[in-house]
Amino acid sequence: MKTISAIKAAIAAILLCLSAASYAQEDMKKTTILLDPGHDYQNMGALASSGKPEYLFNMRIADELKNRLEENGFRVMLTHGENELSSLKDRTLFSDYDLFISLHHDSIDPEYCVSFDAQKSCTTYSGYGYSLWVSPQNPDYVKSYRMAELIGQELTAEHFIHSVHHVMVTKREALDEHLGIFSFPLCYVLRHNSRPAILIEFAVITNPVDEKNAEDPVFRGRFVGNIVKGLIRYVSEEPGSEDKAVTPKDAGRRKVSASPLRKHRRGPGAPALRK
DSSP states (O other): OHHHHHHHHHHHHHHHHHHHHHHHHHHHHTOEEEEEESSOSSSOOOBOTTSOBHHHHHHHHHHHHHHHHHHTTOEEEESOOTTOOOOHHHHTOOOSOSEEEEEEEEOOOGGGOSEEOTTOOEEOSSOOSBEEEEOTTSTTHHHHHHHHHHHHHHHHHTTOOBOTHHHHTSOOOEEETTTTEEEOTTOHHHHTOSSOEEEEEEEETTSHHHHHHHHOHHHHHHHHHHHHHHHHHHHHSOTTGGGTSOOHHHHHHSOOTTOTTTTSOOOSOOSOOOO
């Protein structure tokens, strides 16, 4: 009898898992994500240590993320193609989407560069890793933060490192130092967005080591895969569950013992980055 009961329990658990997976698939099919490759071919953003413009990195990661999201059932749009111009305002005027993700690669201010080449590209070793940005002026700030939080959890679980430079040097307001989530109040595409919106800096391409990571298809594949995992968790959550999660205000105050930044004082905020 115990064996029969155990079998019934196992079957019920399997059916429950299949049902949950089915609901998650339906959630993804109903979700449209608008990906925004940062900059365009006239304003190409930062120069990597090799001299390669940021825009090319952004377009490539946008295409790779789009493909991976579509493989998992999401509907995906891009704010612009590789050879199209797009103003910041234009990127916020779309209507038929649910989530907005702006894709960038980070750089370091000139005063922290150790050298420049003939193309004026900076080389530095003081900045390294990813960062996630949200704007408190976005009308769906709590949902934006929750999206960043879940992606950050997936990235840190896979031992991706976020950029400590923004805490230790530029003194950006860290909302969660352990997950690499920062406040970006005046970012145009975040604060003027009518949907939950985040900005992701994938790597600090003025650092030759991090640029090498950004050029590595295996590294990018792992990174993109963890973004997708975070987004699947986000759309699979019960409506309103983000209100029960750690709020941006709480995250900024909590002590994270696992964080290598615990001994460093978090800056009160700084002028917004220009994106």
